[in-house]
Amino acid sequence: MKRIVAETAVMLSLAVIMSLSPYYSWLFVLMSIYSLLTLSWLFMRKAGRISMGHSFLFGFPVFLASAGYSFSSEVSIQLFIAGCALSFVIFYIFAEMTGRTAFVFLTLVFSIFVWVSSPKLVFEKGGYLTGGEVGFSFPTISQKELHILTGGTLTLFYLIYRIIGESRAGYFMRAVGDDETASKAVGIDLRKIKALSILLSGMTAWSAGIIYGLEFGHISPEIFSVEISVFPFIASLIGAGNPFASVLSSFGLVYLSKILNSMYPGLMGIVYAAILILSPKIGWWVYVKGKRLDEKAG
Amino acid sequence: MLMAENIGVAFNGLQVLRGVTFSVERGTAVLVVGPNGSGKSTLFRAVMGTVKYRGKVSVDGKVIEGMPPHRRFRLGIVLAPEKMRVAENLTVRENIEISGRFRDAVRIFPELEHLKNRKAGVLSGGERQIVVFSRAVLSDPSYLLLDEPFQALSDENVERMISEIERRKRRAGIAIISHDRIEDVVEICDTLYFMLSGRVRRVIEIESAEQAIKKLEKYMIL
Amino acid sequence: MLRVNGLMKRLDSLVLLRDVSFEAKKGEIICLYGPNGSGKSTLLKIISGLERADGGHVFFRDREITNLSPWEIVENGIAHAFQIPRPFRSMSFLENLAVSCMRYMDTDDAFRQAERTAEEFDVDYLLERSSSSLSQGELKILEILRAYLTGAELLLLDEPFASLDVENARFLKEKLLALKEKQVSMLVTSHRMRIMEEVADRFLELKEGKLYAHG
Amino acid sequence: MALNFLVSFFSIALMALLVSTNFRIGKFLNLSLGGLFAAGGYIAYFTPNPVFAALSGLLFGTLLSLAISKICRSVIEATVLSLGAGILIERGLEIVHRSSYYYFVDFDYSTYVILLGAVSYLFVLGIYLSPLGLKMKFVEEDHELAELYGINTGMIFTVTTSLASACAVLAGFLSSGSLAISPTTGFGYLISGIIVSALTAQLRQVGAVHYLALLAISFAAARFMEVLI
Numbered sequence: 001m002k003r004i005v006a007e008t009a010v011m012l013s014l015a016v017i018m019s020l021s022p023y024y025s026w027l028f029v030l031m032s033i034y035s036l037l038t039l040s041w042l043f044m045r046k047a048g049r050i051s052m053g054h055s056f057l058f059g060f061p062v063f064l065a066s067a068g069y070s071f072s073s074e075v076s077i078q079l080f081i082a083g084c085a086l087s088f089v090i091f092y093i094f095a096e097m098t099g100r101t102a103f104v105f106l107t108l109v110f111s112i113f114v115w116v117s118s119p120k121l122v123f124e125k126g127g128y129l130t131g132g133e134v135g136f137s138f139p140t141i142s143q144k145e146l147h148i149l150t151g152g153t154l155t156l157f158y159l160i161y162r163i164i165g166e167s168r169a170g171y172f173m174r175a176v177g178d179d180e181t182a183s184k185a186v187g188i189d190l191r192k193i194k195a196l197s198i199l200l201s202g203m204t205a206w207s208a209g210i211i212y213g214l215e216f217g218h219i220s221p222e223i224f225s226v227e228i229s230v231f232p233f234i235a236s237l238i239g240a241g242n243p244f245a246s247v248l249s250s251f252g253l254v255y256l257s258k259i260l261n262s263m264y265p266g267l268m269g270i271v272y273a274a275i276l277i278l279s280p281k282i283g284w285w286v287y288v289k290g291k292r293l294d295e296k297a298g
Numbered sequence: 299m300l301m302a303e304n305i306g307v308a309f310n311g312l313q314v315l316r317g318v319t320f321s322v323e324r325g326t327a328v329l330v331v332g333p334n335g336s337g338k339s340t341l342f343r344a345v346m347g348t349v350k351y352r353g354k355v356s357v358d359g360k361v362i363e364g365m366p367p368h369r370r371f372r373l374g375i376v377l378a379p380e381k382m383r384v385a386e387n388l389t390v391r392e393n394i395e396i397s398g399r400f401r402d403a404v405r406i407f408p409e410l411e412h413l414k415n416r417k418a419g420v421l422s423g424g425e426r427q428i429v430v431f432s433r434a435v436l437s438d439p440s441y442l443l444l445d446e447p448f449q450a451l452s453d454e455n456v457e458r459m460i461s462e463i464e465r466r467k468r469r470a471g472i473a474i475i476s477h478d479r480i481e482d483v484v485e486i487c488d489t490l491y492f493m494l495s496g497r498v499r500r501v502i503e504i505e506s507a508e509q510a511i512k513k514l515e516k517y518m519i520l
Numbered sequence: 521m522l523r524v525n526g527l528m529k530r531l532d533s534l535v536l537l538r539d540v541s542f543e544a545k546k547g548e549i550i551c552l553y554g555p556n557g558s559g560k561s562t563l564l565k566i567i568s569g570l571e572r573a574d575g576g577h578v579f580f581r582d583r584e585i586t587n588l589s590p591w592e593i594v595e596n597g598i599a600h601a602f603q604i605p606r607p608f609r610s611m612s613f614l615e616n617l618a619v620s621c622m623r624y625m626d627t628d629d630a631f632r633q634a635e636r637t638a639e640e641f642d643v644d645y646l647l648e649r650s651s652s653s654l655s656q657g658e659l660k661i662l663e664i665l666r667a668y669l670t671g672a673e674l675l676l677l678d679e680p681f682a683s684l685d686v687e688n689a690r691f692l693k694e695k696l697l698a699l700k701e702k703q704v705s706m707l708v709t710s711h712r713m714r715i716m717e718e719v720a721d722r723f724l725e726l727k728e729g730k731l732y733a734h735g
Numbered sequence: 736m737a738l739n740f741l742v743s744f745f746s747i748a749l750m751a752l753l754v755s756t757n758f759r760i761g762k763f764l765n766l767s768l769g770g771l772f773a774a775g776g777y778i779a780y781f782t783p784n785p786v787f788a789a790l791s792g793l794l795f796g797t798l799l800s801l802a803i804s805k806i807c808r809s810v811i812e813a814t815v816l817s818l819g820a821g822i823l824i825e826r827g828l829e830i831v832h833r834s835s836y837y838y839f840v841d842f843d844y845s846t847y848v849i850l851l852g853a854v855s856y857l858f859v860l861g862i863y864l865s866p867l868g869l870k871m872k873f874v875e876e877d878h879e880l881a882e883l884y885g886i887n888t889g890m891i892f893t894v895t896t897s898l899a900s901a902c903a904v905l906a907g908f909l910s911s912g913s914l915a916i917s918p919t920t921g922f923g924y925l926i927s928g929i930i931v932s933a934l935t936a937q938l939r940q941v942g943a944v945h946y947l948a949l950l951a952i953s954f955a956a957a958r959f960m961e962v963l964i
Binding site: 346348366367368371372376377379383384385386387388392395396397433437 | 869870872873876877879880881882883884885886887888889939941
C-alpha cells in the first residue's frame with residue numbers, strides 16, 4: 001500500500017511540475033495519453049493476452065466520434081458509445097476465437113487493416129469533402145482544464161490497476177494469464193475474466209482516446225498507425241512489465257521521440273524498429289511466460 | 299560406436315541433464331529406463347542435436363559438435379521421437395516415404411497397406427507408433443534411437459517390432475527408452491541404463507532378463 | 521455420488537470411448553487403469569468438462585452435469601488435477617492454493633485457508649517457494665491440493681504417480697490417504713498397480729474405449 | 736479494364752503467395768514484405784534498375800532470416816522481429832525522402848506484375864510437384880521432424896525468405912508506375928495478401944493444392960481487395 005501511495009505521489013508531482021510551462025503542459029498531456037495506452041495494454045496482458053492492435057481499441061471510438069462531430073455533438077456522443085461497445089465486442093470475440101499466439105496475429109492484422117481502410121471514409125459536408133487522409137476535427141477545451149483532466153484520469157486508472165492487482169479479480173486475471181486450462185480446472189469462469197480484462201483495458205484506452213482528441217482538436221487515420229499499436233508493447237518491454245516503470249518509460253519514450261524527431265523526422269521510428277528487432281533478446285519475459293511447463297521438463 | 303560424454307543440458311536455468319555418459323556399440327542394444335523427467339528423452343535429443351548441450355558426442359570416433367540434426371542423420375544416427383510424432387496433415391505413405399520405400403514398411407507391418415492414404419493425424423496411438431517406427435528403420439541407420447516405441451501398441455505389433463529390432467541389431471547399434479514391456483525388451487538388450495533426475499544412477503550389464511529385472515526393481519516400481 | 525451413463529467420444533472417425541458406464545460412492549477411491557491411449561485421460565476430461573462428450577450422460581449428486589463448462593462443474597464439487605502439473609507460474613505455492621479458495625471466500629480468508637491446509641498436509645515448508653522452483657513431486661502435491669481446495673468432493677487425478685521416484689510416490693500416497701480420511705472421493709488413473717493397491721477401493725479397466733470392472 | 740483487373744489480381748495473389756510461403760515454411764508472419772514493396776517503389780524512383788531491386792531484396796531477406804534464426808524461438812518473436820524490420824525500412828524511406836510526401840515515376844511497368852505473379856506460382860507449383868515437394872511438405876508440417884530426417888531446414892528457410900523478399904521488392908518496383916509512392920504504400924498489399932492467405936489456410940490443404948486454392952481465392956477476392964491497394 002505504501003508503495004502505491006509513493007508511486008501516485010510521484011505521478012502527481014510530475015503533473016504539477018509540468019503544468020508550469022505551456023509547452024511542458026502540452027507534453028505532459030501527450031505523455032499521459034501514451035501512458036494510459038500502456039496501462040490499458042497491461043490490463044489485457046495481465047490476463048495473458050498480448051494485443052498488437054491496441055490502436056484500434058484506443059482510436060476507433062474517438063475516430064467515429066470525430067466523424068460524427070461533423071454533423072452534431074449528439075451524433076458524436078452516440079457514435080462514441082457505439083464505438084466503445086463495438087471495439088469491446090470485437091476484442092472479446094477475438095479472445096474467445098483464438099489462443100494466445102493467434103490473438104497477437106489477429107489484433108495486429110486487424111489494426112493494420114483498419115489503418116489502411118480508414119482513409120476510405122470520406123463524405124460530403126456543406127459542399128466540402130471531409131475525412132480521407134486528413135481526418136475530422138474534434139472539439140477542444142482549455143489547456144488548463146485538459147491538464148487537470150489528464151492528470152486525474154491517469155492517476156485514477158493507475159490506482160485501479162494497482163488495487164485490482166491485490167483483489168480476487170486480479171488474482172484470477174493472473175491465473176488466466178499464466179494458464180487458461182488450469183484456471184478453468186480450479187473453477188475460474190474464463191469468459192468473465194476475459195471480458196473483465198478487456199473491459200478495463202477498453203475503458204482506459206477509450207479515455208485516452210478522448211484526451212487525444214481534445215489535445216489535438218483533430219483525428220486522422222494515423223491514430224490507427226502501427227507505431228501506436230506497438231507503443232504499449234515497447235513501453236512495457238522497457239518497463240520490464242512493472243506497471244510503474246512502464247508508465248515512466250512511456251513518459252520517457254514520448255519525450256525521446258520529441259527530441260529525436262525534431263533532430264530528424266522519422267528518427268524515433270528507427271528506435272522503435274530497433275527495439276522490436278531486439279525484443280526477443282531483451283524482452284524474454286514477455287514471451288517466456290506463455291510457455292507451458294512440460295516444454296522444459298523434457 | 300556412438301558415444302556421448304559428460305552431457306549437460308539446462309532449460310531456463312533448470313538442470314535437466316547433469317554430466318551423463320552413454321554409449322552404444324554397433325551390434326548391441328541398450329535399454330534406458332527411469333521415471334518421467336529423469337532426462338531420458340533429453341539425452342536422446344542431445345545426441346541428435348535438437349537441444350543445446352554441453353559435453354561431447356562422437357560417432358565412430360568422429361566428434362560431431364555443433365552439427366545440426368540433419369547432418370547427424372546423414373552420418374547414420376536416427377531418432378524416432380516420443381509422443382508419436384507424425385506429420386499430421388500428410389498421409390501415412392508420405393510420412394514413411396521421407397526415409398525409404400513404402401513397400402518395405404508394409405513388409406514389417408502388413409496393416410500399413412490399407413492405411414496408406416489416410417492422414418496420419420487421424421490414426422490411433424498404436425497405428426501412429428508403427429508409422430514412427432517404420433520411418434526410423436527404413437532409413438537404414440547405423441545408430442537407432444527409439445523413444446518409447448511400444449506405447450499403446452498391440453501385442454502382435456510389439457512382437458513384430460522386437461523381431462525387427464533384433465534383425466537390425468546385427469549391423470546397427472540400438473538404444474531404446476521404454477516404460478512398457480520392459481520384461482520383453484530386456485531379452486534383446488545387452489546393457490541397461492537407469493536414470494534418475496538427470497544422472498545415470500546405474501549401468502547394468504544384462505546377463506539374463508531375470509537378473510536385470512531384479513536389480514532394476516530395487517530402484518523403481520515396474 | 522457420481523454416475524456415468526453410456527459415455528461416447530469420437531475424434532474424427534476414431535472412437536475413443538464407447539458406452540462407458542460406472543458409478544462411484546462417497547469417499548470411494550477408484551483406480552482406472554489400461555494401456556496408453558485407451559481413453560483414460562479423455563474420460564477424466566469429459567467428466568470435468570475440459571472436453572465434450574459426443575453421447576451419454578454424467579450425473580453428480582443426482583444433477584446432470586454433462587458438457588457443462590469446467591467452472592460450472594467445479595461449482596458442483598468436482599475438480600481435475602492434471603498429469604503434467606500446471607501451476608500458475610507467476611505465483612508462489614501459497615498463492616496457487618489461495619486462488620483456488622477465492623472462488624468462494626474473500627482474499628484474506630483464502631490465504632488463511634490455504635496456509636491451514638498446507639499445515640494439515642505437512643507441506644507448509646513450501647508455502648513461500650515460487651512455483652517454478654518446485655520439484656516434480658512437489659508440483660504434484662500442489663496440483664492435487666489446489667484441486668482439493670476448490671471445495672471438491674470428487675477429485676479426478678490423472679496419473680498422479682507417473683513421474684515420481686519411489687520416495688516421492690510414498691510421500692504422495694500418504695497425502696492421498698489423508699484426503700481419503702476427509703471423505704473425498706477420487707477417480708485416479710494409473711498404471712502403477714502396486715502402489716494403487718494400497719490406496720484404491722476398486723479397479724476399473726479401460727481397454728480400447730470400453731470399460732471392464734475388476735475386484 | 737480487364738488488364739487492370741488482372742494486374743490487381745496478380746498483385747494480390749503474389750503477395751498472398753509470399754505471405755503464405757513465409758508462414759508455412761518459415762513459420763512466421765513476414766510483416767516486412769509491406770516495407771519491401773514500398774522500397775521497390777523508391778528504387779524505381781532513384782535507380783530504375785530491376786536487377787538492383789531484386790538483389791537488394793535478396794540481401795535483405797537473407798539478413799532477416801539470419802537474424803530470426805539467431806535470436807528468435809517462437810512464431811510471435813519472429814513475427815515481431817519482422818514487424819520491426821518493416822518499420823525500419825519504412826522509417827528509413829521517410830528519412831530518405833524529405834521533399835514531398837508522394838513520388839511519381841514516369842514509366843509504367845505495372846503489367847509485368849502479371850508475368851512476375853504467374854512465374855512465381857509456376858515456380859512454387861513446380862517445386863511442390865517435384866521430388867523436393869515431399870521434403871517441403873515435411874518442413875511445413877514439422878520443422879524438427881524434417882530436420883531429424885535429414886532435411887536442411889535452415890537452408891530452406893533462408894532461401895524461402897530471401898526469394899520472397901526479392902519478389903516483394905520487385906513487385907513494388909514494377910507497380911511503381913501506377914502508384915503514388917510513399918513509405919506506407921505496401922501495407923495495403925500486405926494486408927490483402929494476409930487476408931487471402933488466412934482465408935485459404937482455413938481449407939487445411941497441403942502442398943500444391945494449397946497454392947492452387949490460394950490462386951483461386953485471390954481471384955475471387957480481387958474485386959473486394961482492390962479498394963485496399
